[in-house]
Amino acid sequence: MADSLHTRYMAASDAWRIHRKGCEPCQIKQPCETGAPLFERLTRLQDAYLNHLRNH
Numbered sequence: 001m002a003d004s005l006h007t008r009y010m011a012a013s014d015a016w017r018i019h020r021k022g023c024e025p026c027q028i029k030q031p032c033e034t035g036a037p038l039f040e041r042l043t044r045l046q047d048a049y050l051n052h053l054r055n056h
C-alpha cells in the first residue's frame with residue numbers, strides 16, 4: 001500500500017517536473033491550464049504521502 005502511494009507520488013512528481021521543464025508560465029509564475037492539475041495532483045499525493053510517513 002505504501003509502495004503504491006509512493007509510486008503514485010513519484011509518478012505525479014515526474015509528470016509535473018517534465019511538464020514544468022518545457023512550460024514557461026509554470027516556471028516563472030503560476031501553473032498553466034495543463035500544469036495546474038498536475039501540480040494539484042502532486043500536492044495532494046505529497047500531503048497524503050507525508051501524512052502516511054508521520055502516522056507510521
Ligand SMILES: [Zn+2]
Pocket residue numbers: 019020023024025026031032033034035036
Ligand atoms: Zn504549464
